[in-house]
Amino acid sequence: MTSIEQYKDHDRFLLAVDCIIFGFDGKNLKALFIKRRLEPEFGKWSLMGGFVNHNESVEQAAARVLNLLTGLDNIYMEQIGCFGDVDRDPGGRVVSIAYFALINIADYSETLMKEHNAKWFSIDKIPALVFDHKKMLLLAKERLQQKVANHPIGFELLPEKFTLRQLQNLYEAIYGSELDKRNFTRKILSLSILNKLEEKDKESSRKGSFYFVFDEKKYKKLEAEGVKFI
Amino acid sequence: MTSIEQYKDHDRFLLAVDCIIFGFDGKNLKALFIKRRLEPEFGKWSLMGGFVNHNESVEQAAARVLNLLTGLDNIYMEQIGCFGDVDRDPGGRVVSIAYFALINIADYSETLMKEHNAKWFSIDKIPALVFDHKKMLLLAKERLQQKVANHPIGFELLPEKFTLRQLQNLYEAIYGSELDKRNFTRKILSLSILNKLEEKDKESSRKGSFYFVFDEKKYKKLEAEGVKFI
DNA sequence: ACAAAAGTGTTGTCTGTACACCCATGC
């Protein structure tokens, strides 16, 4: 790909993508970090990232990077923004586009995780991070909170079937605050976007609690009207 | 600035910024476009944009571009996101960061506007735009609507002193829907972030209507609690 | 029988919304 005359004279930049990968272990919201294997900041905790290539869109680059670490395709992913301070990376002028991603924490590839020295951290116990990655993480968390209040993306963090308690735990973890069980149940069921299964989860209690699944079709019908989840 | 060894091998990109500049004429929400003077798409309507230079941050580049067209400094500005499709610009691989900006429509420099062939368009009468600029505009409008519902940035679009009617017209223009005058007045005054002046605007009616000014100090006190404007 | 989590209703408060009339003034 070459640029035409008028574009020739301008500066060119290294472009990176950095991914904030969120997961949920049933109790805490977690984010995935890797031990950096590049100078500068070798050995420090960092977001998973990579450089954008000429033959791919920025979004494709983010999807590629996500796949590289998790082995997963079709991950839910959302752009957070561009981080373009001159000195953000002491290794050179790199402009980075941050994305956040939501995965079912049970799905990632153990092998790949080990290969990359990756580790999950609870969202309130984040280690020191390189460059401006802390800023990216905080912005990602904010965006997640906003988004999850009006869109059914929380389900991306859960297994296919889940109990109402698990769903409530998830929202509590994302917002860092407790919710009333009765109010939560009433509200989420009133949306009619969950289907109750006959099957019960017997792990969490003697009585057992019913599994639910998210019904995308029912949701689509509501979507236009602007659903409030929380 | 040079990159260290590990960064060397990666592709480099032209980086642009594109600015959606919003204004308000008392009746309609407007956006500013220029007649493009570069190939490709010479002579078509386009957002004001420019290339990022090595010695400036992406944000600084946006501020520079905004100043170039309006003559203004310290413009309210917010990043919308990165547009990085491979073929978004037929002139070459250019990744663009879009920003929206809010200005008091009375403030811009006529001279600079003419120099750049710039023109205001009502938000519901937007001409065909080059590249993905329409997408940028739509996203900008959405973000503006979201932001203005919870943050006092609408005032950036108004003169220092304004009437409640003007403020209501602004919100109506941003949302493209009508509001009830009594409910609007009650709500906005209940926030106690406006100071009523003694002076009246006599332009719009025989009776005249009181001017108000936004009180940033009072707002700052509320901010933490999360204000809802609309 | 008991421990542990699941499941379920009611009430008061607040917020949002719908709606109509008098006021002040310049002409």
Add this chain to the structure above:
DNA sequence: GCATGGGTGTACAGACAACACTTTTGT
């Protein structure tokens, strides 16, 4: 005196928040 926009209050409905006890079942 009349036309024009400015300014103001009330009542109803829906949403939200607070709150505690019974059910099931494995041990």
